[in-house]
Amino acid sequence: MMTIDELMQLIDKEIPLNKAESWDNVGLLIGDKNAEITNILTTLDCTIEVVEEALVKGYNTIICHHPLIFSSIKQIENKGYGAVIQLLIKHDMNLIALHTNLDAHHQGxxxxxxxxxxxxxxxxxxxNRRSMAKLQLFVPSSHVEQVKAALGEAGAGQVGNYSDCFFQVEGKGQFKPDENADPYTGQAGKLEVVEEIKLECVFDPQLRSQVEQALIKSHPYEEPAYDVYDFQVEDVFxxxxxxxxxxxxxxxxxxxxxxxxxxxxxxxxxxxxxxxxxxxxxxxxxxxxxxxxxxxxxxxxxxxxxxxxxxxxxxxxxxxxxxxxxxxxEVVMKDGLKALLESLGIQVTVISSSIDTNPFTLY
Ligand SMILES: [Zn+2]
The missing domain is CATH 3.40.1390.30 (NIF3 (NGG1p interacting factor 3)-like)
Structure with a gap:
């Protein structure tokens, strides 16, 4: 058995809802997160005939591509789209829309x-393009592992399914502290040369303040030398x-x-x-x-x-x-989504609707 909540988590991991366009309306549109799913019916559009098909088959969950609820609803009368919404609610049905987030998927x-x-x-x-940040910093060899561990903890060095991704190269750093400095090593007015490591990693720009905090905290120097720059990468969506x-x-x-x-x-x-x-x-x-x-x-x-x-x-x-x-x-998504959900190891039966929802008739 599987609940709507468990299904939504599985979907969100593979076909993230936040990959939908900002104008879209995806996710659980009608229903109860705690409900147990009997079976799932997939459809391009959620019409009254599709809901009736699900009811006859005893399926309590419908996944549609085009959101039934899209622009703001002012009343839910028992006609038109309102009748579809009423029928779903009357029978404790769950309606999920996977629209532009499914379009954005490489198997969409x-x-x-x-x-x-x-x-x-x-x-x-x-x-899609997405922003990334690159951090380059200089740290004495004695403290490089400590800094790496702190940065990793803060979420830096994560590339896809790989964590702890760093590049490092040895070199010599130099500095001359003035009389007001409180140097970790060296003396005021004297040029100090230290064996240092140049360390590089990437991180999600949203983590910038916690990554910088982790760096400053774990670095032994009063004034750690580092720089951060933003760049764009191609997304898998x-x-x-x-x-x-x-x-x-x-x-x-x-x-x-x-x-x-x-x-x-x-x-x-x-x-x-x-x-x-x-x-x-x-x-x-x-x-x-x-x-x-x-x-x-x-x-x-x-x-x-x-x-x-x-x-x-x-x-x-x-x-x-x-x-x-x-x-x-796009009607091929009825079978396509069934196959995609099954490939994710879904625990319930998924059937594609047999209703033709094409609004046009060719003459
Ligand atoms: Zn469409």
């Missing part, structure tokens, strides 16, 4: 689409997926396969159908805000949804061959 929705298209060599298309076809193909013929592999009723090409392509950039849902970033990646073709008429002209002008695969192509 865009990767799930890339998997369906059997694309290889998948990497994040537009990686980001937007979209860059991937490759196993062999170059003519885009026109490939799109027929795309349609059947994604099980969509139509798609729209913006660009020439004769072009030979190999690299593909995918942003599930609506990815046009990333148009210039995608162009810089140099992919042969860009797959996304919700492209407007004038945006299509912009794409033609920019020479970025693009395919509108419909927002609903």
């Amino acid at each position: 929705v865009s990767a799930m689409i890339a998997d369906k298209l059997q694309l290889v060599n998948q990497t994040i298309l537009v990686p 980001g937007t979209g997926i860059k991937a490759e076809l196993k062999h170059p193909v003519q885009i026109g013929s490939w799109l027929k396969e795309v349609k059947s592999m994604l099980n969509i009723d139509s798609l729209r090409l913006i660009g020439s159908a004769d072009q030979e392509i190999r690299t593909v950039g995918i942003i599930g849902g609506a990815g046009m805000n990333y148009m210039s970033a995608v162009q810089k990646t140099g992919v042969d073709v860009f797959l996304t949804g919700d492209i407007k008429y004038h945006e299509a002209h912009d794409l033609l002008m920019a020479g970025l061959t693009t395919v509108d695969i419909q927002h609903y192509s």
Whole structure:
């Protein structure tokens, strides 16, 4: 058995909620953290039919991609979205939304689409950047281990799954104390030369004050010499997926396969159908805000949804061959999320909803 709280902790470790965009609304939207999960139903959208499906199957937890509760709610009447919320609450159901935090994951929705298209060599298309800080300091050899231990304790020297990451090199430091100084070693007015270690490590800039405190406390000198500078690194989270076809193909013929592999009723090409392509950039849902970033990646073709008429002209002008695969192509996340949760060792059964929530009907 597993509680909602345990599930949320497992999710937050792998698909962190704080990786969601600031405008988004992810996490437990409706429910009780202490509730025991019977089974989980995954869906792209939480409609009344999806809730009814969960009720019939006896599942008390639904994980949706698009948040049912998004902008502020002024009343919950028994109609429209309010009726869905009421039905969930009436039956003690739990509703979890994993939206842009799932998009940002390297096995997220865009990767799930890339998997369906059997694309290889998948990497994040537009990686997030995150700030890091680097500390460089000088300490007499006698105290280097003491300083390292204190810095490690304060959270410095942590790189991914590795702790105690330091680099050090030996050298000579020199200083001349004046008459007001209280030097650890040496005398006023006399040049002192000491065997020192130059020590380097990185740390999360949010830990800056505790790292500096640890350094000052553990260092024997009255005035420890150190400097800190900020830099940016690529995060393992980001937007979209860059991937490759196993062999170059003519885009026109490939799109027929795309349609059947994604099980969509139509798609729209913006660009020439004769072009030979190999690299593909995918942003599930609506990815046009990333148009210039995608162009810089140099992919042969860009797959996304919700492209407007004038945006299509912009794409033609920019020479970025693009395919509108419909927002609903994200529906592959129903099975994709089931597989991702199962790979995390989840203790309950996960089933993908059989309800089609595509609001469009093709005529
Ligand atoms: Zn979407």
